[in-house]
Amino acid sequence: MLDKVTTTANPQQVWDWLLRDEPLFILDLRNRDEFARWRVEGPHPPPTLNAPYFELLDLEGDEEDVTAAVMRGVRARLLPQLPAGRRILALCAEGNTSAYVAEGLRRLGFDAVNMAGGMEAWGNFYYAQTVEQNARYALYQVVRPARGCLSHVLVSDGRAAVFDPARHIEHYRQLAATLEARIERVLDTHLHADHISGGPALGAGGHIPYHLHPYDAIHPMDMLPARIDYAPLRDGETFRLGQAEIRTLHYPGHTLGMVAFLIDGRYLLSGDSLFLESIARPDLGGRAEAWAPLLYESLQRMSALPDTTVVLPAHFSDITVADGAGVFRTTLGELKRSNPGLRQLAGGREKFCAYILASLPEFPPAYVEIKRANAGLAAPDERTMQELELGRNICALTQAAGGQHG
Numbered sequence: 001m002l003d004k005v006t007t008t009a010n011p012q013q014v015w016d017w018l019l020r021d022e023p024l025f026i027l028d029l030r031n032r033d034e035f036a037r038w039r040v041e042g043p044h045p046p047p048t049l050n051a052p053y054f055e056l057l058d059l060e061g062d063e064e065d066v067t068a069a070v071m072r073g074v075r076a077r078l079l080p081q082l083p084a085g086r087r088i089l090a091l092c093a094e095g096n097t098s099a100y101v102a103e104g105l106r107r108l109g110f111d112a113v114n115m116a117g118g119m120e121a122w123g124n125f126y127y128a129q130t131v132e133q134n135a136r137y138a139l140y141q142v143v144r145p146a147r148g149c150l151s152h153v154l155v156s157d158g159r160a161a162v163f164d165p166a167r168h169i170e171h172y173r174q175l176a177a178t179l180e181a182r183i184e185r186v187l188d189t190h191l192h193a194d195h196i197s198g199g200p201a202l203g204a205g206g207h208i209p210y211h212l213h214p215y216d217a218i219h220p221m222d223m224l225p226a227r228i229d230y231a232p233l234r235d236g237e238t239f240r241l242g243q244a245e246i247r248t249l250h251y252p253g254h255t256l257g258m259v260a261f262l263i264d265g266r267y268l269l270s271g272d273s274l275f276l277e278s279i280a281r282p283d284l285g286g287r288a289e290a291w292a293p294l295l296y297e298s299l300q301r302m303s304a305l306p307d308t309t310v311v312l313p314a315h316f317s318d319i320t321v322a323d324g325a326g327v328f329r330t331t332l333g334e335l336k337r338s339n340p341g342l343r344q345l346a347g348g349r350e351k352f353c354a355y356i357l358a359s360l361p362e363f364p365p366a367y368v369e370i371k372r373a374n375a376g377l378a379a380p381d382e383r384t385m386q387e388l389e390l391g392r393n394i395c396a397l398t399q400a401a402g403g404q405h406g
Contacts, residue, residue, distance in 0.1 A: 030091070070105075138156070190257055191212065274342065
C-alpha cells in the first residue's frame with residue numbers, strides 16, 4: 001500500500017506505483033500544449049487531470065501565502081474532480097510550483113505528493129529489464145518511459161556491448177558495473193533523430209569502439225560528413241562478445257544507414273525499422289518518396305527471417321504493449337499477423353509506398369538539430385538538449401486509418 005507519510009516522490013517511486021497499479025491520481029499543472037506533447041504514463045494508466053498552474057493560482061496580493069492561494073483555487077475550480085480515495089501526484093515542469101499545490105492539497109485533507117524534479121526528472125528516468133539470461137550470455141532492455149526509447153545491453157563472459165544508448169550514459173555504466181562487466185563495444189542502429197545519442201560519448205569516455213553505418217555518417221539534409229569517431233558497420237559483419245554472436249544486417253529505409261543486430265540468431269534489435277505497433281517513417285532525411293521503396297525492400301528481407309525471431313525495437317509508442325515481464329518484445333511471426341504497416345507488404349511495392357506517403361506524421365523541426373548533434377556537427381548544452389528532447393518520439397509511422405504511433 002502507499003505510504004501515508006510520503007510528501008515527495010522521485011520517478012523510480014512513481015514508476016513502482018504505476019507497475020503495482022496503486023490507486024494514484026495525477027494532477028498535471030503544466031500548460032496544455034506541454035501536457036499534450038507528453039505525460040506520465042505507465043502499464044496501468046492512472047486517471048489524470050491537466051489543470052494549468054496559472055489558471056489555478058490567482059494571488060490576491062503580493063503578500064498572500066502561495067499555499068493559501070492554492071487552497072482557494074482548488075476549492076473554486078478543482079474540488080469536485082479530485083478523488084478522496086487515491087493518492088494525488090502533483091506534477092509540473094521542474095517540481096517547484098507543484099510542491100505548493102501538493103502542500104495545499106494536504107492541508108485540504110488529501111493524500112498528495114510532489115514529483116521531485118517534475119517532468120524534467122521523469123524525462124530522464126530509466127529502468128532495466130532482463131530479456132534473456134542463460135549460461136552463455138544475458139540480454140537487458142533499458143527503458144526510458146517518458147520518451148518511449150529502448151536501448152539494449154548484451155553481457156557475456158564479463159564483457160558488455162551497448163546498443164542505441166541514450167545521452168545519460170551513466171545508466172549504462174552503472175548497469176555494466178552491477179553486472180561486473182566491462183563495456184567493449186557501443187553500437188547505434190542508425191543516426192538517431194528523436195534523441196541525443198550517448199554512443200559517441202560512451203565510446204570516447206572509455207576508448208571503446210563506437211559503431212555506425214557509414215551511410216549515416218553524413219547529415220542527410222546538410223550533406224556534411226560527421227565529425228565523430230566511429231567504426232564503420234558492414235552488412236553481414238559479425239562480432240563476437242564472449243560466447244555471444246552479433247550479426248549486422250543493413251535495412252535502409254528509415255535512414256540510408258539503418259541496420260539491425262541479430263543476437264545469437266534469435267533476438268533482432270530492429271532499431272527504427274520495425275516497431276511492435278507500427279513501422280518506420282522514411283521522411284526524416286527529407287526524402288520520403290526516394291526512401292519508401294528502400295523501406296519496402298528492407299522489410300521484405302526482414303520478414304524472411306524465421307517467425308520465431310524475437311523483435312526488440314528501439315522505440316515504443318504505447319507503454320501498455322510491454323509483456324508481463326515489462327519487456328517490449330514479440331516474435332516476428334506475431335508481427336506479420338498484427339502489425340498494420342508490416343501487413344501492407346502483401347499489397348506490393350506501389351501500394352506499400354502509397355500507404356507510407358499517406359501516413360506520415362508531422363515533421364518535427366527539432367529532429368534536424370538532433371541529427372546535427374549526433375553527427376558531431378553541433379554541440380548543444382544540457383539545457384538545449386533537454387529542450388530538443390521534449391515530448392515523445394515520433395519516429396514511427398502514423399496509421400493511415402488510425403492514431404499516431406511512435
